[in-house]
Amino acid sequence: KAGVTQTPRYLIKTRGQQVTLSCSPISGHRSVSWYQQTPGQGLQFLFEYFSETQRNKGNFPGRFSGRQFSNSRSEMNVSTLELGDSALYLCASSSASGTYNEQFFGPGTRLTVL
């Protein structure tokens, strides 16, 4: 079974631009969660999608948004990029939303904002 895939793997943008990141979960998994990882803040939860619905949201500004498609693939969008948005963005998939399910992570997208 193929793992979680994320595209692109690396991105360089300038302040003020917007960016879209993509995540394809493991086949059959319907839940996708997004995390931001930075050296100063560690891993922070952005949001979770299940069956095309946002189920949970972390404490990030409205510039961060996401969506999920009927095939469970998910995208996250960051508008009006700031220098502080430079981070490794990780997505995780699990078979169902919530409680007991193991999360599997993709390799991440490294975003650099200049």
Next chain:
Amino acid sequence: KQEVTQIPAALSVPEGENLVLNCSFTDSAIYNLQWFRQDPGKGLTSLLLIQSSQREQTSGRLNASLDKSSGRSTLYIAASQPGDSATYLCAVKGGNAGKSTFGDGTTLTVKP
């Protein structure tokens, strides 16, 4: 608000040594706890998942325990190898069931 702490932040051991990594959490109302390893610049690899009703899980040289009442988990690594060098993260899934709260990790270096 759930807070997860991992101690120590860094650990260096000689090859062959057995070691324990610690993870503590403030809210014992959890659904599960998951241990991951992360190699530099890479994603997270799942090591072990312990459900809230379980006390421990084992996989090969790894053993993870969970004591919900005291808010603690340990990851035991037997006979460490240089290939075990990585950052180890614990993640707690709690009341907001879709969200996992991560510790800052323990960076392990195993010297040949």
